[in-house]
Amino acid sequence: MPLVKNKRKREINHMKVLFLDESGDHDLINIDPDYPIFVLVCCIMSSEHEEKVLTPNLDKLKEDTFGNKKIVLHLAEYTRDGKGYEKLRDKDSRIKFYVGLNKIIKETEFNLLACIVDKKEHIKHYKNALDPYILSLEVILERFILFLRDNKEKGIVIAESRDPQLDNQLNLAFLDLKIRGTRFLRPIDIADNITDFRIKKKEENIAGLQLVDSVITPIGRKYLNRKNFYLNYDVIKGKFRKHACGKYKGYGLIILPRK
Numbered sequence: 001m002p003l004v005k006n007k008r009k010r011e012i013n014h015m016k017v018l019f020l021d022e023s024g025d026h027d028l029i030n031i032d033p034d035y036p037i038f039v040l041v042c043c044i045m046s047s048e049h050e051e052k053v054l055t056p057n058l059d060k061l062k063e064d065t066f067g068n069k070k071i072v073l074h075l076a077e078y079t080r081d082g083k084g085y086e087k088l089r090d091k092d093s094r095i096k097f098y099v100g101l102n103k104i105i106k107e108t109e110f111n112l113l114a115c116i117v118d119k120k121e122h123i124k125h126y127k128n129a130l131d132p133y134i135l136s137l138e139v140i141l142e143r144f145i146l147f148l149r150d151n152k153e154k155g156i157v158i159a160e161s162r163d164p165q166l167d168n169q170l171n172l173a174f175l176d177l178k179i180r181g182t183r184f185l186r187p188i189d190i191a192d193n194i195t196d197f198r199i200k201k202k203e204e205n206i207a208g209l210q211l212v213d214s215v216i217t218p219i220g221r222k223y224l225n226r227k228n229f230y231l232n233y234d235v236i237k238g239k240f241r242k243h244a245c246g247k248y249k250g251y252g253l254i255i256l257p258r259k
Helices: 002-013 047-066 091-107 119-125 132-151 164-180 187-193 207-223 233-237
Strands: 016-023 037-046 111-118 155-160 194-200 253-256
Touching: 016 047, 016 132, 016 207, 037 047, 037 132, 037 207, 047 091, 047 207, 091 207, 091 233, 111 119, 111 132, 111 207, 132 155, 132 164, 132 187, 132 194, 132 253, 155 207, 164 187, 164 194, 187 194, 207 233
Parallel strands: 016 155, 111 253, 155 194
Antiparallel strands: 016 037, 037 111
């Protein structure tokens, strides 16, 4: 029995993992004028790299800054020095933390996929506009599978839990894609390339989910022409999946509706 478990662990360690998170809501009726977009972003990396490189690097940054590696990094809270992040009110500690976080983002081996849905334009273009989350998920998974094929690898998806109802909707959306496929992929393409789909809670302290949480808001703010004060967007931009010619828009960064 242990041999079977060890074999399974080795197989997982050689897989690519897509860590998935969102920014903004997918409400197409009551659109927030301050943030009228929905952004779905994923970081793709090997599970081995996440375990052996990203996790210990994040743990060290947390220990050095907060004295506690169990704290779960959440951009909406640490940029506001929220509960648990009070040490960032000290200027020197804050500077050191962001220098360290930018360094981790730069040195971690991952590829970014992001889909931005401009909700106002979306409902203008389509009479029966699709739910931005479902639409974005389809776009992201298509490119993830292309990435897996290019690298001759299998993959799993790990999404951050929201609430029970939304988690159920997400599970059903993924199941629906496995049944009907997408415009460019057959159901068997999804089933053969993505071996597992998991939803994990924030408190499980998963490094890959904390990484994607840290880069997603800067991507949304950049689209809205807003300044990013804490994280270096040029470093983030360099992580987007690219075409051989170096182009990343349409390959790693998809903006909908297309202009």
